Amino acid sequence: MPILSMTSEYALLAMIYIACKNDSKSGGRKAIVTVDQISKGTGIPSNFLSKIMNQLSKSNLIHSSRGCRGGYCLSRSSSEINAMEVIEAVEGEMKMTQCLVDRRSCPVVTICPYFSMWGEVQVAIQSVVKKYSLHSMAVCLRGLPEEEKYYAGLRQRFSRA
Numbered sequence: 001m002p003i004l005s006m007t008s009e010y011a012l013l014a015m016i017y018i019a020c021k022n023d024s025k026s027g028g029r030k031a032i033v034t035v036d037q038i039s040k041g042t043g044i045p046s047n048f049l050s051k052i053m054n055q056l057s058k059s060n061l062i063h064s065s066r067g068c069r070g071g072y073c074l075s076r077s078s079s080e081i082n083a084m085e086v087i088e089a090v091e092g093e094m095k096m097t098q099c100l101v102d103r104r105s106c107p108v109v110t111i112c113p114y115f116s117m118w119g120e121v122q123v124a125i126q127s128v129v130k131k132y133s134l135h136s137m138a139v140c141l142r143g144l145p146e147e148e149k150y151y152a153g154l155r156q157r158f159s160r161a
Contacts, residue, residue, distance in 0.1 A: 011056060011086050012086050014038050014052060015074070015081070017038050018031070020147065056089050057072070059089035078135035079134075081134045082129070084129045099115060
């Protein structure tokens, strides 16, 4: 059972794709990338990607611009945006169980034998996911021959989804 939804995975991939296009290929300027470019580059279905990009824009992780030269760019440096921000922009706050969302939802929360365990699991996962910036994830791909191999593999994987 995957913990990460396809929406979160697509959002992270789109943001990493934009981060890869920034810095290295834009001469220091923020690169503007279209939904079509991201979709073709990663294999993420464009209609689903458009919805995700709107959510990321509403969360102020990316800026959108309209017109013939329009598209999306990161709202901050790729080193200032972490994976948790991206996931929570499309999923909402990450919680392992309903009782961690609202303690009042469970009548036995005060005597529950595993309430503390789920709380610790949640804190541990959030801690790790927050450590990873877009920059740290994109830097391993940027400009290397492996970058195209990675995106080709994604396109193949998502064509089956």
